[in-house]
Amino acid sequence: MQPINCYLGVSAILFCIGLFGVMTRRNAVGILMSIELMLNAANLNLVAFSAYGPKHGLTGQVFAVFVITIAAAEAAVGLAIVVNLYMNAKHVNVDQVNLMKW
Amino acid sequence: MPFDVTELVIAIVKALVVFVALLSIVPVLIWMERKVIADIQIRIGPNRAGPFGLLQPLADAIKLIFKENIITQGADKVVYFFAPAVSMVPAIITFAVVPFGDTAHILGRKVLLQVADVNIGILYILALSSLGVYGIVLAGWSSNNKYSLLGGVRSSAQMISYELPLGLALVGPVLLSGSLSLREMINAQGRAGVWFIVPQFLAFAVYLISGFAETNRAPFDLPEAEQELTAGYHTEYSSFRFALFYMAEYVNMVTVGAVATTIFLGGWRGPFGNIVILQPVWFLVKLFAILYFFIWVRGTLPRLRYDKLMKLGWKVLLPLALLNLMVTATVKALAPQSAIPIMSVLSLVLVAIGVIALTIISARSTRTPASGLREPSAEGAFYTWES
Amino acid sequence: MTGQGVAFAVLAAITIISALLVVTIKNIVRSALFLALSFVGVAGLYILLNAEFLAAVQVLIYVGAITVLMLFAIMLTQQIMSAKISQTTEWFWLALPMALAMLATLIFFFAMRTYPVNPAPDALAVGTTMPLAEALLKPYLLPFELASFILLAALVGAIVIAREEKPGATD
Numbered sequence: 001m002q003p004i005n006c007y008l009g010v011s012a013i014l015f016c017i018g019l020f021g022v023m024t025r026r027n028a029v030g031i032l033m034s035i036e037l038m039l040n041a042a043n044l045n046l047v048a049f050s051a052y053g054p055k056h057g058l059t060g061q062v063f064a065v066f067v068i069t070i071a072a073a074e075a076a077v078g079l080a081i082v083v084n085l086y087m088n089a090k091h092v093n094v095d096q097v098n099l100m101k102w
Numbered sequence: 103m104p105f106d107v108t109e110l111v112i113a114i115v116k117a118l119v120v121f122v123a124l125l126s127i128v129p130v131l132i133w134m135e136r137k138v139i140a141d142i143q144i145r146i147g148p149n150r151a152g153p154f155g156l157l158q159p160l161a162d163a164i165k166l167i168f169k170e171n172i173i174t175q176g177a178d179k180v181v182y183f184f185a186p187a188v189s190m191v192p193a194i195i196t197f198a199v200v201p202f203g204d205t206a207h208i209l210g211r212k213v214l215l216q217v218a219d220v221n222i223g224i225l226y227i228l229a230l231s232s233l234g235v236y237g238i239v240l241a242g243w244s245s246n247n248k249y250s251l252l253g254g255v256r257s258s259a260q261m262i263s264y265e266l267p268l269g270l271a272l273v274g275p276v277l278l279s280g281s282l283s284l285r286e287m288i289n290a291q292g293r294a295g296v297w298f299i300v301p302q303f304l305a306f307a308v309y310l311i312s313g314f315a316e317t318n319r320a321p322f323d324l325p326e327a328e329q330e331l332t333a334g335y336h337t338e339y340s341s342f343r344f345a346l347f348y349m350a351e352y353v354n355m356v357t358v359g360a361v362a363t364t365i366f367l368g369g370w371r372g373p374f375g376n377i378v379i380l381q382p383v384w385f386l387v388k389l390f391a392i393l394y395f396f397i398w399v400r401g402t403l404p405r406l407r408y409d410k411l412m413k414l415g416w417k418v419l420l421p422l423a424l425l426n427l428m429v430t431a432t433v434k435a436l437a438p439q440s441a442i443p444i445m446s447v448l449s450l451v452l453v454a455i456g457v458i459a460l461t462i463i464s465a466r467s468t469r470t471p472a473s474g475l476r477e478p479s480a481e482g483a484f485y486t487w488e489s
Numbered sequence: 490m491t492g493q494g495v496a497f498a499v500l501a502a503i504t505i506i507s508a509l510l511v512v513t514i515k516n517i518v519r520s521a522l523f524l525a526l527s528f529v530g531v532a533g534l535y536i537l538l539n540a541e542f543l544a545a546v547q548v549l550i551y552v553g554a555i556t557v558l559m560l561f562a563i564m565l566t567q568q569i570m571s572a573k574i575s576q577t578t579e580w581f582w583l584a585l586p587m588a589l590a591m592l593a594t595l596i597f598f599f600a601m602r603t604y605p606v607n608p609a610p611d612a613l614a615v616g617t618t619m620p621l622a623e624a625l626l627k628p629y630l631l632p633f634e635l636a637s638f639i640l641l642a643a644l645v646g647a648i649v650i651a652r653e654e655k656p657g658a659t660d
Contacts, residue, residue, distance in 0.1 A: 005599055007534065010501045012595035014508055014531075016588045021512030023584035029563050030517060033524050036555060037508050040531050043543075051538040058617065058624045061540055065625065068543075068550055069636045073643030075555045079562040080651035086566040087653060181519070222618060225545035232553025236525070239560055243518060255564050258557055265553070282618060 007048035015041035028082045028092045032075060039071045108211070116217050120197055128352045129159035134390075135397045142401035163345060171341040174246050181244035186339070186346035189237020192230045193353040199223040200360045201285050203370045203381035215370075215381065216285060223284040224276060227361055228269050231316060234354060235261040238318075238335045241347070245338035253334025256408065257318060263415040264315035264322075270423035271309040274302045274430045275365050278442055288369040294442045297368040301445030303453055304426040306366045308419050310395070313358040315415065317351060320400040322411060359392040360385075367392075497537055504530030517563055525556045542618045 014037055021034025043064045050060025086092050133148065133156055140147025148155030173182060203215030220226050235258050242254020275298045276282060279290035291297055299306045315322040336347045363369060363385060372384035406414065429448065434441045507527040511520050528551040535544035625633050 006497060006501070007538070008599045009596060010504065010534070012592060012599060013505050014527075015595070016592040017505070017508045017512055019591055020584050020588035023587065024512065024581050027517055029559055029566070030512075030520065033521065033559060034512055036524065036551070037511065037527065040528065040551070043547075044531060044534060047535055047538050047540050047543060051540065058621050061543055061617065061621055062624050062629050064540075064543055065546070065621075066632060066636055068546060069640060072550055072555060073639050075558055076643050076647040077650065079558055080647035082562050083565055083651045092566050178516075178518075181522070220541075222541055222545050225542065225549065229545045229548035229553060232549055232557075235553070235557055239557065239564075240522070243560075243564060251564065255561065258561050262554065262557060262561075 004048055004052040007044060011041045011044040011048070014038075014044065026093045026095055028085060028094050029079070031094065032078045032082070035078075036071060036075065039067055043067050112211070112213060113217070116213075116215075117198070120202075120217055121194065124194060124197055124353060124356060125349075127356055128349050129163070131352050131356065131393060132159040132162075134393070135400075138394065138397045139401045142398070166345045166348075167342050169341040171343065172338070174338045176246040177338070178244040178246070181240050183343070185237050185241035185244060186343045186350070187237075188240060189234060189350040190346055190353065192233040193350055193357050196227055196230045196357045197360065199226050199284055200357075200364055201288060201369060202385045203378060204376075206378045214285075215378070219283060219285050221281075221283045223287075224272055224282045224365075228265075228272070231268070231357075232261075232265055234316070237347075237350065241339065242335035245335075247338050250335050250337050253337070257335060260315055260318075260322065260411065260415075263412060264312045264419070267308050267415065267419035267423040268312035268316060270420070270427055271305040271312065272365060274305040274426050277427075277430050277434050278302065278445065284364050284369070287365055288371065291368045292371055296442065296446060297366060297371075299366040301442050301449055302366065302426070302430070303449040304422060305430075306362070308423045308426070309362060309366070310392075311419060312415075313362065314396070314399065315411070317354040317358055319351075319355065319396060321403040321406050323405060355393065355396055356389070359389050359396065362392055363388040493537060496533070500530050500533040500537065503527070504534065518560065521556055521559050521563060524559070525552045528552045528556065540617060542621055 018034045018037035018041060021037065022031055025031045025034060046060040046064045046067070048060075050058060050064075053060065082092050085097065089097065136158065137147045137155070148158035151157040151161045173179060198217040199220050201214075201216035201219070206213045206215055238257045238261075239254045242250045242252070242257070245251070275287060278294075278298060278301060279287040281287060281290065287298075314320075336344060339347060367388045369388075370381035370385045372380070372387075374380055430441075430445060433444050433448075437444060504527050507523040507530065510523040511527060514520050514523070528547060532544040532547040532552075535541070535547060
């Protein structure tokens with residue numbers, strides 16, 4: 001098997017790509033996609049530690065199940081907000097949503 | 103794990119056999135569909151190409167392949183070329199976990215009549231069937247055509263909605279057999295001495311109805327409604343790419359039928375089931391019975407309106423699937439040993455109630471004036487309205 | 490290199506390259522497609538980590554539901570023919586060094602420590618589905634129930650937020 005650091009490295013790279021996406025995307029859907037990438041990176045970490053951990057347990061996998069649940073809920077609500085934003089503003093660019101800013 | 107070349111060869115041969123068998127069922131199925139629908143509509147159906155019109159699908163395929171391959175202006179070319187393959191591949195590889203027989207002894211080796219015995223077989227099937235929607239959505243989007251896009255968006259909503267009852271319907275049999283592996287589920291049906299259609303009739307009904315919707319078959323063929331969407335997601339497709347979509351629909355149908363056969367109808371089990379050579383035959387017989395039912399439904403029921411389709415999925419099928427799951431889980435928790443007989447009695451009661459209710463409803467509806475059709479009259483008009 | 494090593498390298502490459510494409514290419518629909526591919530890569534990594542149940546759930550929920558939902562939202566909210574507009578904010582040159590710094594920090598700390606590695610036995614033969622179910626329904630029962638509540642709340646919330654308000658509707 002690969003040493004655990006390989007998985008941790010992939011997870012770190014994935015997380016940073018997601019972070020970069022969140023900071024640079026204009027499109028609200030694009031931001032949501034980047035957040036999903038970051039959650040996946042976290043999941044990969046959890047599952048890797050679950051497989052390699054000092055005590056054999058499924059705690060990491062259980063946590064990953066919860067993260068997937070939360071991600072599904074987050075995607076549903078987030079996309080609902082995006083659709084609502086589109087109905088009100090006719091676009092989904094987050095940098096133009098500045099009605100509350102002064 | 104020691105690497106064994108013979109095992110590899112066996113695996114490749116099995117995969118090839120299943121692949122070729124699956125692709126050669128498709129033309130048979132197309133021919134069967136046209137003949138059965140023709141029968142229902144009192145026509146003859148294809149009868150020119152070959153005996154009984156058997157070569158008609160072949161002629162159709164040759165015609166399609168020699169047609170011009172049109173790409174619309176402004177289409178996203180990569181996605182446009184990619185979409186038919188995306189709708190085809192999940193349908194084919196789902197078949198990898200479907201067992202079509204028990205263990206055969208060939209040249210002194212034990213060969214499992216199944217491409218791969220995955221211990222999460224049902225999850226694998228559900229995961230792959232959820233990918234089928236991509237082909238349709240992408241085809242609709244990349245065609246650069248409003249009607250295609252509408253068809254694609256409609257179908258994505260439809261398929262996401264019907265995946266829930268489809269998946270929940272499969273949980274009942276999983277609870278009864280205590281395993282996610284399809285092979286183990288067939289063995290459980292053998293041990294119980296009864297096919298799971300008996301204790302899980304409600305789940306079977308919900309699964310089949312959701313299966314119609316998942317494969318975009320009538321009465322749920324809204325993504326390709328000719329009258330409203332000028333055919334929907336594949337309007338702009340022609341030639342071989344259209345043929346791929348057409349084939350994908352039938353491969354999907356075979357896959358849904360095969361899963362229903364395996365989980366609810368005992369798979370390869372049947373009389374003289376311990377003769378290995380008969381097992382694939384039993385499997386095919388049951389599979390074609392379900393496929394005949396698919397075609398029968400298409401020839402009989404009119405297409406549903408879109409809002410009614412959504413209502414049926416969310417307000418009828420999903421609660422029914424949940425109810426079935428709840429009852430099965432309760433029975434299994436209270437009486438783990440005799441869960442299957444109890445569920446069988448319950449579903450027989452359910453079927454009896456359903457038959458009685460349907461009889462009463464149909465007896466009432468014959469009195470309404472909507473059924474004012476007379477017998478064929480002497481003037482030659484087939485049906486005339488009562489004045 | 491062992492078979493597992495090759496599989497790991499291929500899957501990691503698929504995951505990372507498609508993730509990079511997700512955040513960089515302009516066409517948002519294609520970006521969603523690469524997101525799906527990236528999720529499939531992660532599912533493959535789960536299989537290498539003996540978590541075949543999670544791999545199936547990953548494909549079922551992330552690829553089959555969440556990404557399709559995103560495609561659905563994109564098609565509802567975009568003038569799809571105008572995919573050529575710039576998709577990035579002016580923060581690009583600030584975000585790049587920040588992300589790289591984060592990556593360097595993470596890699597540094599991962600490389601600095603050696604974790605007590607104790608690879609699990611070949612669970613593919615045993616199957617982790619049943620122990621996982623036991624874990625979810627025995628020690629983690631309360632979080633499990635709470636998760637179902639969160640899902641219910643999200644379901645209701647999504648409907649309330651996304652519902653189009655009729656002009657003449659009261660309340």
